[in-house]
Amino acid sequence: MIRFPVWLEVENFRLSAHRGATVFAPENSIESLQEAVARGYGAVEIDIQMSADGQIFLMHDPTVDRTTNGTGIAKDMTMEKLKSFKLKTDNYPNLASKTMRIPTFAEALEVLTGQKIVINVDGSKWDWTDDVFITKVITLLKEYKLYDWCFFVLTNKTQRDYLTSKYPDACVTWMTDNTTQAEKALDEISAYKRAFVSMPLSIASNDLIAECRKKTNYIHVYNVESQTEMNRLKLNGVSLVETNTLLP
Template identity: 30%
Template sequence: MTLIFAHRGYSALYPENTMKAFREADKAGADGIELDVQLTKDGEIVVIHDEKVDRTTNGKGYVKDYTFKDLRKLDASSQKKKLFSQIEPIPSLIEVFEWMKSNRIICNVELKNGVFPYEGMEEKVISLIRAYDLADRVILSSFNHYSIVYCRHLAPEIETAPLFSEGLYMPWIYAESIGSQSIHPKITIAKSELIKASEEYGIAVRPYTVNKEKEMHRLFSIGCSAFITDDPVLAKKIRNMYEPKRG
């Protein structure tokens, strides 16, 4: 079965990378969530995509220049204020892992350490995964492949997945060479032949960000491992067409 990962939570309807978006993704029946982490000035792991808070909150400036306490005062639902009157704070990764105790959802943690190298990020994230006993429910991904290799070195028990947006020749061989069990390519380069060849080789493929119905149909029909989408409800509706009818 092709698994459905909710991109930054159920971000088609709810404020991205908030606990509200994660809870709603779980309610919608997503198999997993995808989220992004950065580090605050005082070293807390927080869930936010951009290096700056400007786009997704009512604040301004870099995440790295805020203390955790000050960052928590911002409203991460400001983009969708017409829909939500309630304030949604930027979550900490601890908060997400605490919530994961109550469900069986899988979590893809993307390390956003390409612009700022965030010293100690890998160790902090891995330490938390181990503290919450989530090694079998977390996948670590990044566009920073040096970071992925370092994670693999620190914690061989945790699955890693390099992210890439441009074509790689035989990416399954590359993934194996850096000790990763999966790859997360951009949907525009995730051709069916690439997916099939990779999975036959034993490397899982989870393309991002899949929002078009046509692409969802293609991925379900070829039995792709999983994909990452803003709309888990639409994805689930389409997946139901491919599941054998019980009779």
């Protein structure tokens, strides 16, 4: 059975803030990470990309249009250009007078280092066979002493296997859409030094969770927005629950 002592010796259950604590601040912003730390979340999920001049930054979408006052494809811009845009605060009246910028990965890690908070690095926004990108990401995580506090969500198996061939101790997981995929993932996690099963709430039945716990003591369930469901998952031994709205 695979075990993750760095995480589990500190706390057996964690609530993860999807894209940061977006109840209180814009997604993938420094403020959303600060709020996640202050509110007591045990984990945060972030999305990362690389700028035209090789800096890693936080953003979910391919373009800056939805989340900033700018327009254009994010990866085609320099970090200086990305920093010239303001993050939108339309849904946060209390932040209307505050100017917030797209954060670099390093700036985000500065907030999280030393906090004993798990970092979910969403790998769907870049090609993880890109050696330059991978090296920059891993180097920064190690520099801030957060490599052992993170995992990478890489649903593309080719990219997942490439990362773990370079860094065998990288902790990985991947999204599953149905029970069959989740059961297959249970058989596949043993191929990695550090890996665990992730699944959406829609398939996270008590029976499936029990089956998973026979092979791993770490289970991640996402798309959870109900306190009742969170309590059920926690009671049944799920270690990590990801949410947009629930509070610790």
